[in-house]
Amino acid sequence: MAGAASALFLLDIKGRVLVWRDYRGDVTAAQAERFFTKLIEKEGDSQSNDPVAYDNGVTYMFVQHSNIYLMIASRQNCNAASLLFFLHRVVDVFKHYFEELEEESLRDNFVVVYELLDEMMDFGYPQYTEARILSEFIKTDAYRMEVTQRPPMAVTNAVSWRSEGLQFKKNEVFLDVIESVNILVNSNGQIVRSDVVGALKMRTYLSGMPECKLGLNDRVLLEAQGRATKGKAIDLEDIKFHQCVRLARFENDRTISFIPPDGSFDLMTYRLSTQVKPLIWVEAQIERHSRSRVEMLVKARSQFKERSTATNVEIELPVPTDASNPNVRTSLGSAAYAPEKDALVWKIKSFPGNKEYMLRAEFHLPSITAEEATPERKAPIRVKFEIPYFTVSGIQVRYLKIIEKSGYQALPWVRYITMAAFCGTKSLYVARRQPKNRVEAIIPYAKDVTNSFWDCYDVLGQSFSHMKLLRMEKKGGIASVVASCSTHPLHLLKVRMQLKGDSNPLLPSIPRLLCFCPRASFSACGHNRCIIRQEAVCALFP
Numbered sequence: 001m002a003g004a005a006s007a008l009f010l011l012d013i014k015g016r017v018l019v020w021r022d023y024r025g026d027v028t029a030a031q032a033e034r035f036f037t038k039l040i041e042k043e044g045d046s047q048s049n050d051p052v053a054y055d056n057g058v059t060y061m062f063v064q065h066s067n068i069y070l071m072i073a074s075r076q077n078c079n080a081a082s083l084l085f086f087l088h089r090v091v092d093v094f095k096h097y098f099e100e101l102e103e104e105s106l107r108d109n110f111v112v113v114y115e116l117l118d119e120m121m122d123f124g125y126p127q128y129t130e131a132r133i134l135s136e137f138i139k140t141d142a143y144r145m146e147v148t149q150r151p152p153m154a155v156t157n158a159v160s161w162r163s164e165g166l167q168f169k170k171n172e173v174f175l176d177v178i179e180s181v182n183i184l185v186n187s188n189g190q191i192v193r194s195d196v197v198g199a200l201k202m203r204t205y206l207s208g209m210p211e212c213k214l215g216l217n218d219r220v221l222l223e224a225q226g227r228a229t230k231g232k233a234i235d236l237e238d239i240k241f242h243q244c245v246r247l248a249r250f251e252n253d254r255t256i257s258f259i260p261p262d263g264s265f266d267l268m269t270y271r272l273s274t275q276v277k278p279l280i281w282v283e284a285q286i287e288r289h290s291r292s293r294v295e296m297l298v299k300a301r302s303q304f305k306e307r308s309t310a311t312n313v314e315i316e317l318p319v320p321t322d323a324s325n326p327n328v329r330t331s332l333g334s335a336a337y338a339p340e341k342d343a344l345v346w347k348i349k350s351f352p353g354n355k356e357y358m359l360r361a362e363f364h365l366p367s368i369t370a371e372e373a374t375p376e377r378k379a380p381i382r383v384k385f386e387i388p389y390f391t392v393s394g395i396q397v398r399y400l401k402i403i404e405k406s407g408y409q410a411l412p413w414v415r416y417i418t419m420a421a422f423c424g425t426k427s428l429y430v431a432r433r434q435p436k437n438r439v440e441a442i443i444p445y446a447k448d449v450t451n452s453f454w455d456c457y458d459v460l461g462q463s464f465s466h467m468k469l470l471r472m473e474k475k476g477g478i479a480s481v482v483a484s485c486s487t488h489p490l491h492l493l494k495v496r497m498q499l500k501g502d503s504n505p506l507l508p509s510i511p512r513l514l515c516f517c518p519r520a521s522f523s524a525c526g527h528n529r530c531i532i533r534q535e536a537v538c539a540l541f542p
Helices: 029-041 080-098 103-108 110-120 219-224 247-253 503-509
Strands: 007-011 017-022 052-055 058-065 068-074 172-185 191-205 211-216 237-241 256-258 263-272 280-289 293-302 309-318 324-330 334-338 343-352 356-364 382-388 397-403 411-425 438-444 449-457 467-475 478-485 492-500 518-524 529-537
Touching: 007 029, 017 029, 017 103, 017 110, 029 052, 029 058, 029 068, 058 080, 068 080, 080 103, 080 110, 103 110, 172 397, 247 256, 256 263, 280 309, 280 382, 293 309, 293 343, 324 334, 324 343, 343 356, 397 411
Parallel strands: 172 411
Antiparallel strands: 007 017, 007 068, 052 058, 058 068, 172 191, 191 263, 211 256, 211 397, 237 263, 280 293, 293 356, 309 343, 309 382, 324 356, 334 343, 382 411, 438 478, 449 492, 467 478, 492 529, 518 529
């Protein structure tokens, strides 16, 4: 038999004990605090992330939830996996009672916490972790307290997750098959990661102690029965069952047989690692203009059959952090700028299969930028949606039988839903590439400039005469210069401005911080004029 736990501790984020329950008397709270303090000091080491640690003859197992640490200490050779699972169950029970498991809720309800710890573990061995059963005899409100002569039958029964004597006027079972699709697509349209996570969620309203049997199109089961699969069977991976499922029978003949708890619960979760194509394909073309604006063209195309319809579609498109004044047009749905997310959110209530819709948007930027500037961010496009009556994996419920000794007829209801947990592209911005021999600079410009000279140099510092001045705009003491060369890439742009008057009052009046990578040098000549030579080293673009 596996060893027992010595004590259970609830600690704050600094390792101080808030509540603890001693079950065997061989570990103290001071020992736990000293160990946890040493663990916090080692934060960042690879071993500090391990949920199981050994120190001075004591094994510590802990999990974190919000700002609370739950830790079990034991001096015996115990089953660490089962005790870690028990800690997660303790978290679920506390959340059922307090809604939020935080330091404040533990301090406000410490009496209930001690009662729950006494019931959930006895002499270091886990006992009852079903919140519904514990709620029958541990109440949080004084007016609901009742004195019972004996504990509920469910506590002493073999079926600890269901109470006896339940009666309903209408016996029904609702089964939801929910699949979440996780797909990551790069900028080239290649699928980087693809998997499907599914869950069978049940909600039962059944009288008595019914026996339920569930049949799926499991390939292993169908082949064992000698039935032809015809491509409709699936291979389930990483299956996890609720404790009510008889695991021995499932391992023997793959039959899912169970006595269900009352109310809602997760019967089963699974995962499929098969390659799945994106159900809603999104293409985005982003065009940056140097004249302080960004244009966006987005196409969304559904890649499932016409008889299905995606609902509550939400496409989140990242935009530059300094974008403003959006102008958006959509062929379907509505789009809104969310500055707190730095994104444009496109919402479509109903997206039929095999359809394509478009969005056009234009944003203004507060400052002038180079046309070839590297995008500030490469956040992925995020797509969220739901497709009812549809599953990506092709899982099917072949039958759901309810058997009870009274012989009543129950109504089973089955529903299929596919959701997108995450679907995106690694790179969003596809900037229009300009010729490498084009450059733009922003140069301070005095009002009384009489003449200007613009020289270009290559990467070796050699000048050449094939430069062409495309545009020069003067406004508010600033000159915006756009130049190109047909033979060489431009790397250095030298500007010489010839001014009138005395040099002393004019030099300080010219701003010097508005050019790219500025290197300014000033020289005066003559008595009535000054030559200011300002060099602007422009950014190199691959």
